[in-house]
Amino acid sequence: MLPPGLLYEEQRLQALQRYDILDTPPESEYDDLVQLAARLCEVPMALISLVDRERQWFKANVGLPGVTETERCISFCTFAIEQEELLVVEDATKDARFASNPLVTGGPFIRFYAGAPIRTEEGFTLGTLCVIDLEPRALSEDQRRSLLALKRQVELLLRLRLQVKQTQERDRQLMESSGDAVFLLDEAGRVVESNPVAARLLGRDAPALLGTSFEELAPESEREPLRRALHTLRSRGTVRLEQGLWSAQGERVVLDIAATLQEVGSSRRLLVVGHDLTEKRRLEQQSIQNDRLASVGALAAGIAHEINNPIAYVLSNVSYLQGWLEELERSLAAVPGFPAHLADVLVEAKEVLSESLDGCTRIRDIVRDMRSFSHASDEALxxxxxxxxxxxxxxxxxxxxxxxxxxxxxxxxxxxxxxxxxxxxxxxxxxxxxxxxxxxxxxxxxxxxxxxxxxxxxxxxxxxxxxxxxxxxxxxxxxxxxxxxxxxxxxxxxxxxxxxxxxxxxxxxxxxxxxxxxxxxxxxxxxxxxxxxxxxxxxxxxx
Known part of the structure; x- marks a missing residue:
């Protein structure tokens, strides 16, 4: 088990990491506070210093150009973060803790230091808002109150930063776990983030979508309605529409889109959530086609029934004629002096009747097959x-x-x-x-x-x-x-x-x-x- 002091230090460092602020670019909100601190305290230097394991890193800096960090072992802030309120060193050369410090004996030759601890809501000290002078001096009560007030503003900025970070992380988890396609767009309509469902539906991975204009994902004929919808979203804050997008495979994906305008600080984002309607539309089309085929089948069965009765009469009559012609041929053959050319006519007539009978039989079979095929029979195996x-x-x-x-x-x-x-x-x-x-x-x-x-x-x-x-x-x-x-x-x-x-x-x-x-x-x-x-x-x- 860690000793209490070391246990607190590990928890303090974990708290610092949660803010994800170390080594980030300068931000005007923090820069404004150190400039105001230097002016109110009438000193040439002011810092927002965050104390890491082996270093102190400066989020904001006035008076020390080009310096972004120093070793923790020589930092004044290491002592300041152990204080409840202010640590004030009026003359470092006369303070046993700092008289031999290389920042005192060498450049920048610090003489005066005052640091206000920056704390989290849980009570962990992350660093200080400090002011520095190269001459010994003291702080007035107004200056002390001003420095503490400014450090509370730093704490507020850090809390807001953590809330934004937690919100973004929560949104990211929701995006990752959502069953719908989710796109986060910048105000110009370019893709900033997308979730796995969006990547799967469009057949493109997230890096390929990054920076793509959302309008360009739509078919050419559908871009103008999408453009108008995004304009409405920016002005009214919400919009709903059904929109088609092209996948990388050239297939049209239909989405039911619900979009909202997200404002985080000074930035605006467009959150687009699309529910995939492609399968639903396919099933609707298949149902329509099935109904159409069922109608055609019923029509075919009706036509076949109507044909079946007259063809039965024709078949019966042609069969009767065929039998009658055979009987006539036998009777005429017994007549003396029957002309030969009439015998040829009878043979030809028999062939015509035979072909007619074959044709009618074929019609009957076709009608029977149509009725059988179109009949809504039992589906049992x-x-x-x-x-x-x-x-x-x-x-x-x-x-x-x-x-x-x-x-x-x-x-x-x-x-x-x-x-x-x-x-x-x-x-x-x-x-x-x-x-x-x-x-x-x-x-x-x-x-x-x-x-x-x-x-x-x-x-x-x-x-x-x-x-x-x-x-x-x-x-x-x-x-x-x-x-x-x-x-x-x-x-x-x-x-x-x-x-x-x-x-x-x-x-x-x-x-x-x-x-x-x-x-x-x-x-x-x-x-x-x-x-x-x-x-x-x-x-x-x-x-």
Missing amino acids: APVDVNASLDFVLRMAWSELKRTATLEKDYAQELPAVFASESRLGQVFLNLIINAIQAMQSSASRRHILRVRTVREGEHVRIDVSDTGHGIAPEVLPHIFDPFFTTKPAGSGTGLGLSISHSLVRKMGGELRVRSAQGQGTTFSLLLPMGERTLESSSALVS
Whole structure:
């Protein structure tokens, strides 16, 4: 355990360090006080001296130009900080404590010293406000009172400094722990500080943001409203707005901003707190898109129903005509001298009816598939025949596929069923096949191939959908499953298809992978578990 004297000294030094004032630049508030002290006490020198472990350092200095500190072991202030009030040395040459002090026997040849201890609210003495003369002298009572009054002003300045420091530290801790993006701007609108959330959202570290104009972080088209908002903030003290900012990756980040004007002494700061709305806006857009798709599905189901009834009549009548024509052909063949050219007409009529029947059957199948695909079926997981599901989707996409590429199917025989939602799995397959067709349509100068392959792989079934299109750039590949990410022209895609497909596959306990080579093509691979899964997976899909 430290002796009481040493224990107090360690606590005193810790108190001094809390003010974080040692070796700071001169400040006019302190300089004014030492000049006033020298004038009131009619001496050439005055100091605000802070006593460190091995030195005394001068926060303010008049009369000792170029001197910022001296060794503590020869300082008068070391004795002064042990006093309750003033330490007054009228003639240092006659005081046993200081007569041989090098500051007395040599330059600056101190003769008179008076020091008023500077104390913290806890009672620790940090240093002194002292006045010095090169001639022996005494202080009047008015001068004593003036020196003590001035030292109280020094104590007040130090308390204010500590409060500001504590406030800044508290603000910094709040910034660091905040879940929102926080920016501290100077009055001109340049970033002075930012927290980790701001750095993460914008993809830039704090040093990169330092000194950046806040307006320049916004897209060009959104800078004028931000400029007006900052002007309002400076004049009214508070402002609220929704603002987009560019990240380093070129993505627009939407923030709900609440900003306030902070005044610390003579300086003004703009505190900007932004709550990230990007995900909320994405979910809103996804909800709108889902509603739109649901409406389109309901419309498609209605149209399919309306087509289904008349096509049934047509199919029935064409089948009847086909049977009637066959019977007519048999009857006429038994008639003697039946003209040969009429026999040729009957053969041609049979071919026309056969083609009509095939076309009507195709329409019926398409309508049936549309109704099945758009039907809001039960989302529960159940065994699904992957090969049959792929054939179903390929029939739906055939009109687009046949004009773009040759279809190659390589289905594993006796492929086990997977445990999935049949309608959702069909949605994933259709999205992958349509994407593949579109990738090949953009490079239609050569004949393309769409390959669809199924194979058993351990306890999973793997489905590969491969195209020979333009491929995906390496820098784009990590983002293709991100919501709203698309490389298609504006209005040509929502950027939700692959994101939703990826989410659906994961909820069915599977995995969606991709590999691509630019100029050669892309392969998406689905791995789906075989056999029954737990009810937990089913509940996750429904949610």
